[in-house]
Amino acid sequence: MTTTETPRFVRADGPDKVTGSGRYAADLTLTGMLTAKFLYAGVSHARITKLDVTAAKKVPGVLAVLNQADVPLVRFGSVADRTLFAHEVIRFEGEVVAAVAAIDAATAQKALDAIVFEYEELPVVNDIEAAAQPDSLLVHENWEDYAADDDVSRQGNIASFTSIARGDVETTLATADHVISSRYVADASHAVPIEPRGVVAQWEGDKLTVWSSTQVPFQARDGVCETLELPTNKVRIVVPHLGGGFGGKCGFHYEAHIAALARATRRPVRLVFSREEEFLAPDRRREGMIVEITSGLRHDGVIVARKARILLDNGAYSSDASFFPHMAVMHALGPYKIDHVYGEASSIYTNHQPSGSVRAPTAPQACWALESHTDELAKAVGMDPVAFRQLNTVDTGATGVTGQIYEEIGLQECIREAVAASAYHEDLGDDEAVGVAVGWWPSFPDASGAYIKVDSDGKGVIITGAQECGTGAVMTLPYLAAAELGMAPEDFEIVYQDTSAAPYDTGATGSQTLLNNGRATVEAAREIALQLKKLAAEELEASPEDIVLADGMASVVGSPDSSISIVDLAGIAADGEMLLGRGSGSPPESPTTPKTVSCVGDQGMNAWAGPQFSCHAVRIRLDRETGVVRVLEVNTAHDSGVIVNRVGASGQVEGGVLMGIGQALTERTVYGDDAKQKNAGLLEYKLQTMADAPPITIHFAEVYTPDMGPNGSKPIAEAPNVATAAAISNAIAKLVGRPVRLLPMTAERVWETLQDERA
């Protein structure tokens, strides 16, 4: 495999962040700025009987109090089931009932206290299995009135349903040598970015600027335009430094609320969330899930058929979660060679906080269920779990569960290398075990744009719509531009995350930044390269095709003495035809759904563009008397194509693994009987800390992937979060004697499973 090393990688935003000089949304101060606060419902399901803000408006120092009556009644979301403020019915505790702008936080709080908000409580829908029953109380009585994409299949509390069928599952299961069924249940969890979100809005005439800690500025802009009924060129979203997102800051959140307050008060307005608000209010949390999988096997260990049924907790509104059932089915069927499959998944409305994209949505939980089930299968036929996977998982040229035939992929290399780096075949200490799991994740080709200009001194600026959420993807763009132009990465500054300055990009979502904006940046750089070559050809009396750009010079090929510096060329260009490049390129084509598959509620997930594969091996130690599990080492291998930025990619793997350990062992959101969160804070929602981080080894299976990302690359940001919990589960099961069927596999749950095993 070829390796493209980034010799060194200095993040342009690094010094600001580590020295504290970087400015985040909450750091912004504008003259006359007001403080915003929200009144939340604080009840999970209720009909509003009275909302009177008269007294609140009279509190001295309060300049505006708004509710749904003050903004257009626009429903939005992937199923259009949401309004900016609560409208008639409350469906989860974090719903915004009213928003206040006041001279300071204490005054804003006084106004909130003065709002008369009365409601009639309704029974809560708190359990997805009960909610899936046809006679269940409906979270949305008028669900049929909501607009949705024609492909979204809905019914009652089922906000989105998908099924995938290929071959003949029932007949094949009936004749299989072994049939194993498993059921796994995962709790909801959270993204928990270190920076609670901030939003600042200011109007100048009819033009609005919003500074927001969003991962997706263009989606935020579109949300403002949709809900406040504004044209896109009147709304500018700027993102200062973003303090992490992990999907929690995808989507459109509170930009329109604060814009409406700023318009009503004719003053700039700032909202900054507390940690508790960050847990309770946004429509982004990792969905709870119930996964049931049945597989049929031959005596020799070949999987012949598989069916899966999944229920997902959609929460009260649909956010961006309509595609989750389709994604979850793919993860429950897995990267295996099985000709007879049936999977179905329903995302169920409940009175919980809405689910939305959190790093690799649906994948860690569904992979955990499938890969734990896979070890059960291996055990049933007496095979080594690694050998079992090598027998049954896809390889180059193989046909996957939906009939997609894979071009060159590195899953087998991943399995081989992750296991080889681990202690899988070694003698282990007491109460230690190594668990292994495989995972996969798609790439998302999409439109994306960038400009580049090179000014008279030969210094460049990349002006990109892409959003840096901390991964370093945007910070890698100068390396790509520099490589095209024979310049140094340090020659480029980046203007980014500003919707009015730069062309469109989807944002820091779906691991797509380097895949799509990398392509755009390379395209833009190539335009400038052509200009430079043309200029150099004139100066050197050669043909443009014979000019090479390297080491800051334009030279005639074969005549190194005949050259001119790019700085000189830039000076010449500045007086005439300027060095301006623009790029978007054509997004790679997504494979079409194979004809052998029938699919209800198709959300475009049957066949994956640029599929990424991974294998994680995790060594743990179990304290048998308490159930406490400690992760001792994680050995990872990833096929994310050719690696463009090794430092950045490794950082993604390390972060994904640590997030995965948290999901495996400690991170869970607990709901009370009232459907409210019981642990909306960092004291009782247990993240992993640096003190818990184990040694992590990384192998990149650098399969050159044509027609995908720059240099034959595929994305990397979400994939490392897929298989860690699954591998930990398999290690625990080896020591306990059976899997722990609840996620996270908390110490108490492990201990209870040990008691069951002994009994």
Add this chain to the structure above:
Amino acid sequence: MSLAIANSIDDVLTALAGGARPIAGGTDLVVGARQGKSPLPESLIAIDRVPALSTIEQTDGHVRIGAGVTHSRLMSDPLLVERYTGLADAAALIGSPSTRNVGTIGGNVMNASPAMDTGAPLMTLGAIAELRSVSHTRQLALSDLWTGPGQTSANPDELCVCIVIPQTPAYSGSAYVRLEYRRAMEIAVVGAAASVVLTEDGTIASGRLAMTAVAPTIVELVGASEAMTGMAAVDAADVIASLASDQAVPISDLRGSDRYRRHTIGVMAARALDAAARRAGGERIGVPVNRNLGIGAAR
């Protein structure tokens, strides 16, 4: 709100008599206020710059640990690590390095959380709290000081100036062990401390155990010494585990069910006894024992 900075204990006592509340590291007070637990007091007196509160002194038969001594010092002070090791174990588990750099023993003791880490080892070491006001000084056993979760029998005008611990005898050792789900920023699910004195033949001459997060306050294990005297520690483990599980009155909350806590307090008690006895026997087990033996001090 007003904040004054004291230079001497007398400054502090005068301020307390005037209704001020003391603040040292602020790791409970400020964090609690930010979480909305209870607002900051109207009047605060900062005690972290009072030199007399941050000394560790060996006196006749005792060690006096100033209330302002930080957890970072408790976990690394050579005398405490050598002779009062259980206390050092506990201090080393508190919060994060930054919590330990500003949080103090006086704050931990007077905050009176049933999940506090220094409480159980202090109790097994026979520590007493010295409280002082403008008018008097009194010494109080910890079991008399802690009256409920977050509640003490100290008067509002009294300052805890130091913790006094009797000198430990030869052939003695102590340890604190806690059940934790992660290795930093953790609060005890349950915890147990043990102090033991061995006879020359290695059997237990006397000992005390105390338990964390299984009752409204830190509680001492009743009858522990009688139950294990004359036994080798390894043989006493089961007896002590049962005693601990029997005497615990844990609640169910997000950190663990009562059933799980009742079981694990026994495990922690046995492990604390094991580590304390090994230390009493001369074995060097680094601080904190939680990290230097297996998970949660498992053997």
